[in-house]
Structures are given as C-alpha cells and as structure tokens.
Amino acid sequence: MEWMAWTPVVEVFFICVVLMLIGMTIWEVVSPTVARRGFLPMVTTRGDRLFLGLLGAAYVNLAWAGVTDAAQWIGAGISFVVLLIVMRWG
Incomplete structure (x- = not known):
C-alpha cells in the first residue's frame, strides 16, 4: 500500500x-458576508469565492506541473495570485 508523501511543501500547503x-x-463571525457580484457569472459570498479560488488555483498548479519542467514554486505562486484575484474581484 502506497502512502502519501508528507514533504515539507505538502505540509505547508495543508x-x-x-x-x-x-x-x-x-x-x-466578526463581519457577516454580503453576497455580491464580481467578474464571476453568479452572485457569491466570501466562502464561495474562497472555494472557487482554491479550485482555480489547484487547476493552475496541476496544469503548471503537467506542461512545464520549471520550478513548482513558480506554479504555486501563480496559483496564489489566481486565488487572490478571485477572492478580491470574483
């Protein structure tokens, strides 16, 4: 049976x-969310945007790993930027 490799990068991610x-x-709890519409084609709350941003970041990161041999930290940085964009303007 193969177990997940808990490398430092995986630990930092989780x-x-x-x-x-x-x-x-x-x-x-401090400031209840208000649903709003950004560039996403639906009304979203902060939690919705976090979920969609994490999904988008995961897809970008997987695409980076599959398409290029460049350092994975670059792909992780781009993924983080995607998450920030969706959280702020999504």
Whole structure:
C-alpha cells in the first residue's frame, strides 16, 4: 500500500488551507458576508469565492506541473495570485 508523501511543501500547503479556513470563520463571525457580484457569472459570498479560488488555483498548479519542467514554486505562486484575484474581484 502506497502512502502519501508528507514533504515539507505538502505540509505547508495543508497548514495554509487550515489557516485560511480559521481566518474565514473568524472573519465571518466578526463581519457577516454580503453576497455580491464580481467578474464571476453568479452572485457569491466570501466562502464561495474562497472555494472557487482554491479550485482555480489547484487547476493552475496541476496544469503548471503537467506542461512545464520549471520550478513548482513558480506554479504555486501563480496559483496564489489566481486565488487572490478571485477572492478580491470574483
């Protein structure tokens, strides 16, 4: 049976996801979300935009890994920018 390789990069990724969820929970308690419309073709809340941004970032990161041999940190950085764009203007 093959187990997941817990490399430092994987650990940092999951720690960041957990910290984002904790931060979003605190933000929601302090300032309840208001649904709004950005460049996404639907009305979204902060949680919706986080979910869609994480999906988009994952697809960008997978595409980066599949298309290029360049450093994966570059792909991760681009994925993070995608997440920020969707969170801010989505």
